[in-house]
Amino acid sequence: MSATPPVTPQASPSVLPRTSREVRIVAVPRGLPSPGDFAVVQTPLPEPGPGQVLVRNRHFLVFPGLRTLLGGESDGVPLPPLRHGDTLFGPAVGEVVAAPDGDGPRPGDPVLHLLGWREYALVPAAQCAVLDDTLPDPVAYLAQGSSAYGALTRLAQVRAGDTVFVTGAAGAVGTLAGQVARLLGAARVIGSTGSPWKADRLRSELGYDAVVLRGSGPFARQLAEAAPGGVDVVLDTVGGEQLAAALGAANQGARFALIGALSGQLSADRAGGSAPVEIDSYRLVVKGLSLRGYSGTDHPEVEAEWTSRFGGWLRSGEIRFPHTTVTGIERAPEALPDLIGGRHFGAAIVELE
Structure with a gap:
């Protein structure tokens, strides 16, 4: 850093x-x-x-x-x-x-x-x-923490004791999202990334409890091993197979907040404006899951609230x-x-x- x-x-x-x-x-x-x-x-x-x-x-x-x-x-x-x-x-x-x-x-x-x-x-x-x-x-x-903060407080509403899964955890949003989730009361924070050196930094510097390494085995199986008790909140910046796997690991009533779609945006096979994914709609129904996209324009008060809390956390050393x-x-x-x-x-x- x-x-x-x-x-x-x-x-x-x-x-x-x-x-x-x-x-x-x-x-x-x-x-x-x-x-x-x-x-x-x-x-x-x-x-x-x-x-x-x-x-x-x-x-x-x-x-x-x-x-x-x-x-x-x-x-x-x-x-x-x-x-x-x-x-x-x-x-x-x-x-x-x-x-x-x-x-x-x-x-x-x-x-x-x-x-x-x-x-x-x-x-x-x-x-x-x-x-x-x-x-x-x-x-x-x-x-780039405002969207993560808004999604975690307005859509997913992190509660004390939650297990939170952040996709794309080593990016501009994810590196802040995991820390914010912990400050909001999460008991366990899991992230995903595609690089072993990034996984090491997420654990050693930013307090992630576990990291799922994309490309090192079936993603869904790795996530299940990282979250044996399931996940309560998902902050998704990626989409694709990671979103599908998170649905499989979701607990009853889990809350999903989508703030990005990097699987499509950063794909050489797409033009950056779409990110198709196959999801199990039956699981959404029987588990009572909520799946919502976050837009800052719908929550204009979030930016000032985030800036105030971010400043306090930076000064106290509670966030990097x-x-x-x-x-x-x-x-x-x-x-x-x-x-x-x-x-x-x-x-x-x-x-x-």
Whole structure:
């Protein structure tokens, strides 16, 4: 896990560069993206107009949803598709370096916005969130824990003594989800991953009681051995055979919260917008299982609640924010393929020098 220095608010520099670098799509991926599909290009530095601010980005998040936006199957996704020549985007933290007079963020303010993948971003002021000290490190605002927290508190409603199973436990969501489940009262937390070294870290660093290793034997049998008493809550980020196996291990009245579908999103055989799975509907009926998808837009109060609790847990040392830092925009074209290839633990964050 990489330590990242906090963003310190600074006065706007007297002289800004004339150009900025950003990561653009130079070839629409056929199948999974590769580094050659992207290029770092130099562009003129934009100048903010009314209602805009210029932000110097310090860190941005690499998120797997970009695969869906690149694959052309983004119907129903509240983000625009990505095409040849477009600049990638995603959550970023940085500081305002120029802003016209008026309301809104001012030079020196640390902010969160969605125009990552570039050194300087011209952002509508209304789409910038000025950061306070709720989280001890502004980089933690890039953590992907809100959906896991919302799903575990609103849909699955973890109870004291529950056994919780988290699929994709070594990803940006899963590394936080297992810790959150424990803090909410879970007695046993089980995860899944595809790498032995990730399984070791999940157990040794993040408190997972057991880890099911994808590809090392029948998944359903491994899960049954890891959860001999069955599972009460499933937080699913993967779908596919892992969701089907979890249904087989479910206790009476188990609650399933679905927040991702990486089995389809990261498949070379699909375009990122579907993840078919065969499930036993009879088991859903006779065991009284609930199976629900989580959307943050249905629970607008969750983000602020999560940020407050996350900040408290970070300061008390009750939770960690696992992330891998990729240094320099020159390495950014490799970051998404590496994420899809499973070469990162926790969130993947590009740090701009």
